[in-house]
Amino acid sequence: MRKQLISVLLALAATGGLAACTPNNGTGQPSATPGSTGPGTSSPGTSSPGTGTPGTETPGTGTPSPGSTPPDAETTVPAPAPPSASPLPSGPGAGDAELSITVKASKDGKAVNYTLVCKDGAPMAESQHPNAAAACTALKNNAAIVNAAAPPKGISCTQQYGGPQVATVTGEVNGTPVETSFALKDGCQIGAWNAAKDILGAAGGAL
Numbered sequence: 549m550r551k552q553l554i555s556v557l558l559a560l561a562a563t564g565g566l567a568a569c570t571p572n573n574g575t576g577q578p579s580a581t582p583g584s585t586g587p588g589t590s591s592p593g594t595s596s597p598g599t600g601t602p603g604t605e606t607p608g609t610g611t612p613s614p615g616s617t618p619p620d621a622e623t624t625v626p627a628p629a630p631p632s633a634s635p636l637p638s639g640p641g642a643g644d645a646e647l648s649i650t651v652k653a654s655k656d657g658k659a660v661n662y663t664l665v666c667k668d669g670a671p672m673a674e675s676q677h678p679n680a681a682a683a684c685t686a687l688k689n690n691a692a693i694v695n696a697a698a699p700p701k702g703i704s705c706t707q708q709y710g711g712p713q714v715a716t717v718t719g720e721v722n723g724t725p726v727e728t729s730f731a732l733k734d735g736c737q738i739g740a741w742n743a744a745k746d747i748l749g750a751a752g753g754a755l
Contacts, residue, residue, distance in 0.1 A: 636691040636724055643669030643688030647719035647726065649677070651748055654712040662749050678749045686746040691721045694747060696728045697740030706735030715741070715748050 649662040664680060665672040669688030671680035686693060694717050710732030717728045730741050730748065741748070 635695045638692040641691040642722045645687050645721045649717050651715040682746045693743045697737045710738040
């Protein structure tokens with residue numbers, strides 16, 4: 549009888565100890581041991597496969613979004629066009645000029661080159677021109693003589709041919725860029741050539 553009573557007491561003590569070691573969460577079921585995860589659950593900081601949002605960039609990958617310009621992409625910017633020569637006004641001017649003059653007996657002929665530098669209508673020492681004084685005076689009296697030939701408004705150029713000679717004048721007159729071509733292909737161009745004959749020099753004085 550005593551042995552049976554001791555066995556019952558030991559069984560009760562073991563049952564009470566197990567209940568004390570297993571916390572009850574109020575549902576009648578033992579609580580999960582900390583650090584363990586049950587089926588269908590995920591630990592903090594992890595994600596299940598297939599949950600990413602399509603079309604978004606993954607941080608830290610450096611992959612640009614579609615349609616964006618990479619930061620190191622090269623861009624092409626068109627270079628600005630050079631300033632175009634503007635017609636010089638008619639009448640007296642400052643008489644300052646730095647010009648390079650080329651005259652040919654024909655388009656493919658040998659070129660004759662002059663340099664004309666004027667200050668206040670007077671030639672400077674660096675001028676290499678057959679008649680620099682006359683050329684500088686002509687420019688001071690009317691700088692427009694180095695403008696490109698153009699027919700007067702409402703007047704047609706006569707269809708006459710003056711010869712194969714050609715000439716170019718480039719540089720600056722009174723601070724204005726000059727780039728003019730001369731020829732003798734019609735009445736208007738012949739008139740422009742004759743007006744600029746002091747600038748074109750001896751080789752341009754054919755007419």
